[in-house]
Amino acid sequence: MEFKKRTLAQIADMICGNFNNETSFFRYRSSSFLTEFFFDCDTDYVHDGSTRAAWVANTLAEILAEPHANATTPPEIFSQVIRTLMDQGDALNEGPERPGALAMLNVALAREGFEAFYAPDRKCYLRHIDTNTVAAPSPNPHRAFSAAELQKRERLTAYLDNASEDEIIEEVLLPLFRQLGFHRVTASGHDDKALEYGKDVWMKYTLPTQHVLYFGIQAKKGKIDSAGISKGTNGNVAEIHNQVTMLLGCEIFDSEIGKRVLVDHVYIIAGGEITKAARNWLGNKLDASKRSQIMFMDRNDILNLFVVTNLPVPEIQLLEGDDLLPRFYRETL
Numbered sequence: 001m002e003f004k005k006r007t008l009a010q011i012a013d014m015i016c017g018n019f020n021n022e023t024s025f026f027r028y029r030s031s032s033f034l035t036e037f038f039f040d041c042d043t044d045y046v047h048d049g050s051t052r053a054a055w056v057a058n059t060l061a062e063i064l065a066e067p068h069a070n071a072t073t074p075p076e077i078f079s080q081v082i083r084t085l086m087d088q089g090d091a092l093n094e095g096p097e098r099p100g101a102l103a104m105l106n107v108a109l110a111r112e113g114f115e116a117f118y119a120p121d122r123k124c125y126l127r128h129i130d131t132n133t134v135a136a137p138s139p140n141p142h143r144a145f146s147a148a149e150l151q152k153r154e155r156l157t158a159y160l161d162n163a164s165e166d167e168i169i170e171e172v173l174l175p176l177f178r179q180l181g182f183h184r185v186t187a188s189g190h191d192d193k194a195l196e197y198g199k200d201v202w203m204k205y206t207l208p209t210q211h212v213l214y215f216g217i218q219a220k221k222g223k224i225d226s227a228g229i230s231k232g233t234n235g236n237v238a239e240i241h242n243q244v245t246m247l248l249g250c251e252i253f254d255s256e257i258g259k260r261v262l263v264d265h266v267y268i269i270a271g272g273e274i275t276k277a278a279r280n281w282l283g284n285k286l287d288a289s290k291r292s293q294i295m296f297m298d299r300n301d302i303l304n305l306f307v308v309t310n311l312p313v314p315e316i317q318l319l320e321g322d323d324l325l326p327r328f329y330r331e332t333l
Contacts, residue, residue: 007108169219215266
């Protein structure tokens with residue numbers, strides 16, 4: 001990734017700061033404090049005694065040249081530089097929300113198609129303006145959750161219990177996969193029943209080498225089990241297997257390249273549990289060449305990923321006297 005020299009110079013001036021701290025929104029950093037700043041960013045850059053602003057601009061150019069996921073996501077180290085620069089504890093001549101500093105930073109970043117913003121965790125993140133993709137550290141869905149995150153998880157559980165299959169796809173899965181870096185995330189919908197062969201969603205992911213993989217999603221609202229027939233919202237794994245097999249041989253039209261392409265991998269996603277018996281049955285039915293093409297996600301996976309990617313929980317439209325939702329959820333709306 002390459003930023004314009006003017007942009008790098010402006011960000012470098014913010015990192016160096018102004019010697020007159022009475023009018024600046026950024027703290028002044030001498031040579032030793034510049035080295036300390038980049039150590040705080042988990043790098044080993046040491047100021048060499050040259051002109052501060054020029055050295056910082058060159059350092060930022062080196063950081064941006066490092067490998068990164070795609071054209072809409074800068075290297076993680078650059079995102080860390082922005083988070084360190086915009087630490088609310090370093091606010092100068094303004095409040096902790098740092099509106100003046102944020103405005104100055106966004107004037108520079110807008111030139112490159114990015115904007116900075118503060119998330120609820122009070123840290124500063126970068127968002128790609130055109131795609132709305134947030135550059136954030138790789139989410140760890142297996143970490144311990146805070147009390148607020150646990151409450152958010154419960155609210156999403158209530159939503160999954162009461163939402164339709166289409167609502168789960170539109171309000172949960174599409175935003176989630178866009179946030180995870182997939183693009184061209186497209187829902188086929190259920191109005192046209194001819195599409196009911198396992199192509200609920202298709203999307204693509206660009207590797208760092210610029211090769212593109214295509215993914216399909218077969219989503220079910222309830223539990224996926226190995227029962228003989230589907231019951232209610234539960235799905236029968238044999239039916240899922242037929243749909244997935246058809247999807248792997250299905251061509252989709254990618255309008256960005258003007259060609260038809262085959263799906264490389266399929267996610268089987270359940271709003272409920274995917275039982276162990278269902279996973280084993282499907283694994284035995286797939287030959288070795290297809291097992292790597294099938295991935296599973298159940299309710300716990302959705303809940304954990306949704307929480308760590310910091311997405312807002314969709315709102316549930318409550319009817320008067322509705323007692324279907326947990327009491328705490330009604331009280332928090």
